[in-house]
Structure formats: structure tokens, C-alpha cells
Amino acid sequence: MNLLIISFFYKPDLSAGSFRTTALVESLKRNYPDAKVDVITTLPNRYSDFAEECKKFEYDGNVTIYRADVSTRFSGILGQIISFFFFFFFTLKIIMGRNYTHIYATSSRLMTAFLGAIVSFLKKVPLYLDIRDIFIDTVEDVFPKKMTFLVLPILSIIEKFTINRAQIVNVVSRGFLPYFEKKYKNKNYRFFTNGIDAIFLDQYNKYTCHKCNDPLVVVYAGNFGDGQGLHKIIPQLAKRLEGQVLFQLIGNGGRKGELEQTLNNLNVNNVQLLPPVNRAELLKYYDHADILFLHLNDYDAFKKVIPSKIFEYACYNKPIWGGLSGYIVDFIDENMESAHVFHPCDVDDAINKFNEIDFEVRPREAFIHKYTRRNIMDALADDLIELKHY
Missing domain, CATH: 3.40.50.2000 (Glycogen Phosphorylase B;)
Structure with a gap:
């Protein structure tokens, strides 16, 4: 064979x-x-x-x-x-x-x-x-x-x-x-x-039920491309949450320059753009985070997908905050708790969902076993x- x-x-x-x-x-x-x-x-x-x-x-x-x-x-x-x-x-x-x-x-x-x-x-x-x-x-x-x-x-x-x-x-x-x-x-x-890869599987038994940092640390890890649309949401969102949140964005991609430029234009000082890291190093950022963030651009094509990042995030007993639409919203509703979903690129809706975040997150054992x-x-x-x- x-x-x-x-x-x-x-x-x-x-x-x-x-x-x-x-x-x-x-x-x-x-x-x-x-x-x-x-x-x-x-x-x-x-x-x-x-x-x-x-x-x-x-x-x-x-x-x-x-x-x-x-x-x-x-x-x-x-x-x-x-x-x-x-x-x-x-x-x-x-x-x-x-x-x-x-x-x-x-x-x-x-x-x-x-x-x-x-x-x-x-x-x-x-x-x-x-x-x-x-x-x-x-x-x-x-x-x-x-x-x-x-x-x-x-x-x-x-x-x-x-x-x-x-x-x-x-x-x-x-x-x-x-x-x-x-x-x-x-x-x-x-x-x-x-x-969910093995490197993340031992994370779900770390029960976290309180905020760890002041300001809150929100971590995103992945691509900075048009598909993720970070340049359309992060600058305005971070500006609205100055003093409350520190965003740590780990990765790179085709829209990084536009993201940096918009952050500079708005004089945003609570966003850290960090280079890609290997998975062992990434665990340290996830461990330190209070909230895990993801976002897909507001395109019809992305209403059919399941972002692979959701499987990593699920292992952490921490709130997930994401700009998503389409099939993934139903997938999350059916399979996962403590995920706060707002409409992509909608800053007001993102703020509303942020204000609803509950840090009492129980281990997502059923999801982890299934996936x-x-x-x-x-x-x-x-x-x-x-x-x-x-």
C-alpha cells in the first residue's frame, strides 16, 4: 500500500x-x-x-x-x-x-x-x-x-x-x-x-473562574489577513475599551500594515502586535489571557466555515469573544458554552457582548471529548x- x-x-x-x-x-x-x-x-x-x-x-x-x-x-x-x-x-x-x-x-x-x-x-x-x-x-x-x-x-x-x-x-x-x-x-x-491537538488537551482541567489581570488581557493568535478582518474591528474596539482591556494580537498577514496604520491614526495604546510563535510559546499567552478573541470578516464566504481556532480556545476555561456569523454561530450554540458572539465588524455589538461576559466558565468536557x-x-x-x- x-x-x-x-x-x-x-x-x-x-x-x-x-x-x-x-x-x-x-x-x-x-x-x-x-x-x-x-x-x-x-x-x-x-x-x-x-x-x-x-x-x-x-x-x-x-x-x-x-x-x-x-x-x-x-x-x-x-x-x-x-x-x-x-x-x-x-x-x-x-x-x-x-x-x-x-x-x-x-x-x-x-x-x-x-x-x-x-x-x-x-x-x-x-x-x-x-x-x-x-x-x-x-x-x-x-x-x-x-x-x-x-x-x-x-x-x-x-x-x-x-x-x-x-x-x-x-x-x-x-x-x-x-x-x-x-x-x-x-x-x-x-x-x-x-x-483539538494533544498539546492543548491538558488545559481544560485548569479551572479559571475569575479575572486575572487589570486591565483584562484579550488574546488573539492567527492570521492578520482580509479573511480575519482585524483591521476593521480592533482599532475602534480597542479605542472604546482603553483602560479596561489590553489586546495581544499574535501573528502576521497581509493586512497587518493597514491594522498598524489605523491603530496609529486613532492613537490606540492598548494593542500589542506580536510576531508568530510556536505552539509551546503560544500556551503561555493563552494561560495569561482573561478572554480569547477571534474574528472573521463580514463576507458571505465565511458564513459557512468553522474557524480552526475555536478548537484551541475550547480547551481553556475562559470566555471566548468573537465576531462571527452563519453556520459557526449555530455550531457554537449547539456545542459550546461561554462563547459571546457579536456580528462581524460591528463595534457596538462587540461592546454589548463584552459587557455580558461571565467569567464563571466550566470545563467544556463534552466538546473536548467529541473533537x-x-x-x-x-x-x-x-x-x-x-x-x-x-
Whole structure:
């Protein structure tokens, strides 16, 4: 049994895709030691100011990891396109002369999934797709209209080929299902979500029922991109809460400059912008926080997602304060207590929900049991191994 796993991000990079694929590979190593697994990925590139040393080629028991160098002097959309072409041709070079029984590709931006479909077609083997975002929705919301007019017809053809090529399509949020089921009927759909990694699991028994800091420390960790929309909420929100709250924002991204500029224009002095850190260091910030914050921009595309950050935050017996809308609001209502949700980019609503925060937070044991990453990835690995029967 020879498996090929294609993931643009992998450990030690910092991203939801990296954590997810790493957990899947660990499951395959643990439960299927006789399987030969090739992982094609990249050297760490998610954040320009965070990089951990790793090898381009790595052997780990029954797993071989091939990492492409996709670094480029270009940034923005052009830089992402060039990086993907590096990854694309690197992948084609690696697979030459190799035979596989299964192919798994995980993608948030469609193109890695498309690459998996191409390899599946070339090798004439079944494809298991893991979809972490609806890229066409995101393009429609985020990109300029002139660009989407030209790009969307091409992306639609790519998406159609990709989904139709797959034997199984997993979506990380049930909010995605109506989109795919309407366009692609009679597919085998799965729903293996993101989950809670082992490094966070020992946090839920730290019972915290009081405010620890004055002013209150509100922590956000993640990307500073258009999808998160921090530049649209944090400056005005922080200004309104001066003297009450200190925001610690950990990460980087394409909208960091705009965020910094707006903070300076409003003379905000209670926001700390901190560089990305590894997960061991991140635990210290979470431990010190009074409130854990997240936010998604007010776009239709983000009304279908489950932010992976919610699984980390759930382990801490601390209030979660977030700007969210759509499916995730129902998901939180059904599965989690002590989450105070306001409408994205709405400062007044955010203030109202802040004033309602109750610091008497009980451990979210049921949620943690249900969404432990190891259990989810073990089930996904079993499903992947059975792919040959479809």
C-alpha cells in the first residue's frame, strides 16, 4: 500500500492545514505501520518572520517527506501564484516513476486539490479530497470585481474537474455541504472536522473562574489577513475599551500594515502586535489571557466555515469573544458554552457582548471529548485506507 499525501503546509509550519495534515500522518504511522507514505509539501513559508529549521527530504519510519522551496521575492497574489507553480512542478518531479494506491490532497485555496486531481489522473488511482474552504466563494467576496469576472470561469472549470475526479470529498464544515451537494450530486461526502491537538488537551482541567489581570488581557493568535478582518474591528474596539482591556494580537498577514496604520491614526495604546510563535510559546499567552478573541470578516464566504481556532480556545476555561456569523454561530450554540458572539465588524455589538461576559466558565468536557484531533484523524485515516473499495 503506497499513499501519497499532498499538502502545501506541514510541520513545522504554523497553519490549520499544517496541524491537520501532521496529525493525519501521525495517525497513519501509528495505525498502519506497513503502509508506505510519501508526503509532498513545502518548507515553512506561512509567515515571513517565523521559520523553524527542517530538512528538504526527511525519512521517518514508513513516511518520507519531500519539501519544496517556494520562497520568492514577490508578495501578495503574484507571490502566491509563483509559489504554487514551484510546488506544482516540484510535485510532478517527485511522483515521476513512483506508483501509488491512494492519493490524499488537502486544500483551502483549491489549487492544491487541483494538483491532487491531476496526479490522480496521471497515476490512474483514486483520490481522497479534504476541502477546508470554498475558494470560489472567497474570490467572489475578497477579490476586485474586474478580476473575478476574468478568473471565476476558469476557477469553475478547475473546481469541476477536481471534485469530479475525487472518489471521496471531505469537508471540514457542514456549512460547506449545501454548496457542494447542489453542484456535485452523487458524490461520497464526509465530515471530518478540525480538532483539538494533544498539546492543548491538558488545559481544560485548569479551572479559571475569575479575572486575572487589570486591565483584562484579550488574546488573539492567527492570521492578520482580509479573511480575519482585524483591521476593521480592533482599532475602534480597542479605542472604546482603553483602560479596561489590553489586546495581544499574535501573528502576521497581509493586512497587518493597514491594522498598524489605523491603530496609529486613532492613537490606540492598548494593542500589542506580536510576531508568530510556536505552539509551546503560544500556551503561555493563552494561560495569561482573561478572554480569547477571534474574528472573521463580514463576507458571505465565511458564513459557512468553522474557524480552526475555536478548537484551541475550547480547551481553556475562559470566555471566548468573537465576531462571527452563519453556520459557526449555530455550531457554537449547539456545542459550546461561554462563547459571546457579536456580528462581524460591528463595534457596538462587540461592546454589548463584552459587557455580558461571565467569567464563571466550566470545563467544556463534552466538546473536548467529541473533537479531539487524534480521534478524528484516526477515523479519517481508516476512511482513507478503505478508499480502494470505492
